[in-house]
Amino acid sequence: MTDANATQPGAGRPARSSSLLQLDERTRRRNASEARFRLYGMAAVGIGLAFLVMLLVAILSNGLGAFQQTAFHLKIELKQDVLDPNGNRDIDEIKDAKTFAYSPLIREAVLRQIEAYGIDTPLSEAPVEGFSSPLDNLFSSGARSTLRDRVIANPDLIGQTVDFRILASSRVDGYLKGRVDRESIARDKNLDTVHLDLVDALHEQGAVEKEFNWDFITGPDASDARPEQAGMGVAMLGSFFMMLVVLGFSLPIGVAASIYLEEFAPRNRFTDLIEVNISNLAAVPSIVFGILGLAVFIQFAHLPQSAPLVGGLVLTLMTLPTIIISTRASLQSVPPSIRDAALGVGASKMQSVFHHVLPLAMPGILTGTIIGLAQALGETAPLLLIGMVGYIASNYPGGVAEGFLAPNSAMPAQIYEWAKRADPAFYERAWGGIIILLGFLMTMNIIAIILRRRFERRW
């Protein structure tokens, strides 16, 4: 109680504000703006989620088809008088029967099946012999050579009637998947509605089925005319060898550089300059690294074109800044008290770094490395310049050395290549390839999360 209060109660105090039960104008405005901000935030998150859902729906609806492939199951009689006229099973003589010799065998098998099921179709009159037959359009143009390869691999099959799985042509495949309809077939010169009727009839009998398409995941790419045979397998190996190169170069170089810069290098203008430039390098467009790789690795060092080794080196350049930045960040996050403790018991600088700081920074380093690798895995532009895009990856590498040095493609390059081709069946495969690529990226990110959780230590 002051004197003023004693003489005139309440005079020295501010006037009583309005009741707490009633919001004043200012508070109301403040609350309203807070509510608005929350709405903005939720709208932003909502838009983001909507795009994500759209992306996933688009990818899955377009791409899942690639994981299924239509095939005929035919009993093919491998006639000895066609394939091995002398009957001595000499492999060179069997090889004399070219792929054309196998066409009539397949046609005959279809006609037999038409007869067996009693299907009424004008195609039953189709010629068996000859250079071409309307029946051929039902099958992949690679079917004959697949059959021939099987016979050459196992000549004992000659003379028998064997169950074979013969890939359907991309249009028959598209018809069963709903990609091709009867209207568009009318404009197609390879296939007409008569074929589709036959396919429907055979499908009812179970002679044509959609099956899971392992070849898409493990198989090599195929030429323009055979989308039904194209697979991602060889490009995956290309990506794998590239990632080995990236890991082998960028992890040791990146970690060594960051440890030196963070723990040993003096702080002066020169190291500041290096630091700024490393941050800038992380933002350099990848195509710039591509042309650098072209100039240095191919034109100057004469490394083979289109080789995963070169691709890996280019991607190493690209990944290094990412790894250095994340490694330095995780080295910085190790508390200085740990360094003090190590130095305090008489450890040298290097001992304190390698015995104490580095193990504690490991989860961060690994996470950064994996994120960098994932980035590199999805990179297409630099590969364009060193010839890994546009290369048809149709051969598996013969060994580890060839895996690094033989021309190959990479997953994103393969996807780009498919998306470029005319046949809509390739378009479907491009989406399918994206599913595989995203599968890899997701796996890598999950590994990064697990490693971080696993090795994170509290102190």
Place this chain on the structure above:
Amino acid sequence: MYDTPKVENDVATTDIKISAHGCQVYYGDTHAIKDVDIDIEDTTVTAFIGPSGCGKSTFLRCLNRMNDTIDVCRVEGDIKIDGEDIYDPKVDPVQLRAKVGMVFQKPNPFPKSIYDNIAYGPRIHGLAKSKSDLDDIVESALRRAAIWDEVKDRLLAPGTGLSGGQQQRLCIARAVATEPEVLLMDEPCSALDPIATAQVEELIDELRGQYSVVIVTHSMQQAARVSQKTAFFHLGNLVEYGDTGQIFTNPQDQRTESYITGRIG
């Protein structure tokens, strides 16, 4: 200006372990330690007291050259341990730090097992010839730090899982495991509760038998309890250095008296 009263009457009774003369420390342009002269005795607890920022921790870190790790820090003058200049270019700071152990403000055990925390120093200095040697070193270090009974059953448990006071004693054990001759403690109890503080103080008193202990503390009561000698720092100057009893009861300098009675600091 630096009219430090020389209290050398009972210095003669014990050996001088550390002697600093004309010691100057600069952090860039800041003159952090100004012309400090001090003789620190063996088998004695010497306390550095003073208000925050007075340079007592900085000076402590000069004694095992921990300031070397700070780029902008520059030390002048000479600091001798057993008559050898520790800033001589021939001296390797790593060897020095094995001889001058240090305990920090915040308990900072390595995120490893209790055993490895202690064994680390002896391992890198090659003090143990065999596994059983190492076991003995670990046990005796833990015993000297008065924590053996608490941890003997869980030597392989992480050191970071101990309580704060146990962690600090673990750090002391880690420091004594390398057989140092001097033990520097930078506010070793500031992060501890009173019970843990009491345990650590008791330990410091025991350690006095074997080491020259230098302790930086904010608590004047603590200085009075554990130390035999006290040095009062103010604004980078060593204002007064003498027997603890005398500093606290009969300070010679006006600034010391003001600090002790709570008028500055």
